[in-house]
Amino acid sequence: MHTAAIIGCAGYTGQETLDRVLAHPELELVALGSDSLAGKPPTALDVRLNGSLPDFVTNEEALASGADVLFVCLGHEEAAAIRPPRGAVVVDLSGAHRLADAALYVEWYGFEHPRPEELPAWSYAVPELWPPAGPLVANPGCYATAALLALAPLADAIDPASIVVDAKSGVSGAGRSLKPSSHAGFVLENLSAYQVGTHRHAPEIAQALGFPVCFVPHLLPIRRGLLVTCYAQAREEGLREGLEGAYAAAPAVRLLPEGATPELSRVQGTDAAEIALFEDRATGRAIVVCALDNLGKGAAGQAVQNANLALGLEQTLGLHGCVAWGWPLRDGRLYQGPAGSYDDPIPE
Secondary structure (H helix, E strand, O other): OEEEEEEOOOOHHHHHHHHHHHOOOOEEEEEEEOOOOOOOOHHHOOOOOOOOOOOEEOHHHHHOOOOOEEEEOOOHHHHHOOOOOOOOEEEEOOOOOOOOOOOHHHHHOOOOOOOHHHHHHOEEOEOOOEOOOOOEEEOOOHHHHHHHHHHHHHOOOEOHHHOEEEEEEOHHHHOOOOOHHHOHHHHOOOOEEOOOOOOOHHHHHHHHHOOOOEEEEEEOOOOOOEEEEEEEOEOOOOHHHHHHHHHOOOOOEEEOOOOOOOOHHHHOOOOOEEEEEEEOOOOOOEEEEEEEOOOHHHHHHHHHHHHHHHHOOOOOOOOOOOHHHOOOEEOOEEEEOOOOEEOOOOOO
16 A cells, blocks of 8 residues: 655645545555645545545645645646655656746746756656656646647658647636636637637647647637647548557547547546547548547546556556546447447346
């Protein structure tokens, strides 16, 4: 049994991480960190949390708890200033350690990185593509995760200059802090592009792929869920084979059968992703669609998956709705199998 602490538990990603840690058979929660809730019982965050959990402590105290694995769910600049305890696995869910070039933080995040010399020690980890290479793990952003799952296996087979990533996410992707663009009056019955050409996940995608792409995010009037549609000109055949080779044994990523389309309703509340490949009949362009939950595979679920790998555990422990215990239901049937098929209807 490994011990775990959550730093910044009061935000969306902190709460989602807590949910998975509590369901994890090999993790024991020893510290709940939150500067705003320090000294209060767990019920101050959620009345469903019982008395068996420790009271909240400050983030500094949680960081020094001696836990085997630490989940850092802080803002970018605050997370950049932490000193990881020696010997612990640390998974940072912020963007503070995703970019290898410290100079990019001024341009894309608006602050000068306080520990640029430590950035090489952090491994940027999408488990299916680049598993953690050490105890310090930079958890990818939600948009970046979806775009990379769709494009990385095809990077050598498509024209980089032709790539367009059209991305859409629910409002929880903006975090729990109040802002005008997350008010119900703005979000409901509306669809809007935002941070066009300036979103901070763009350099993250470019760093991982080795080239920049045109990336435009949009805000959906839903709570959670994210879908990216990626357009690219193929330079060679075999795109589907490339995706099949990448994800045939991946428990949290499913390449759908030809003709099937990813849907948010199947991945919401899970730590799984759906991918589908199409060809545009008019132009011959390849179209790759990826759907995932921005708080699940796009954040907390992937963080726990990365922690499992860094600790040498089975990667699906504590995760929600992955292949290990059955794919989400659709019309009473269970989707399963690397090749893609719908099983017989499940009895009532």
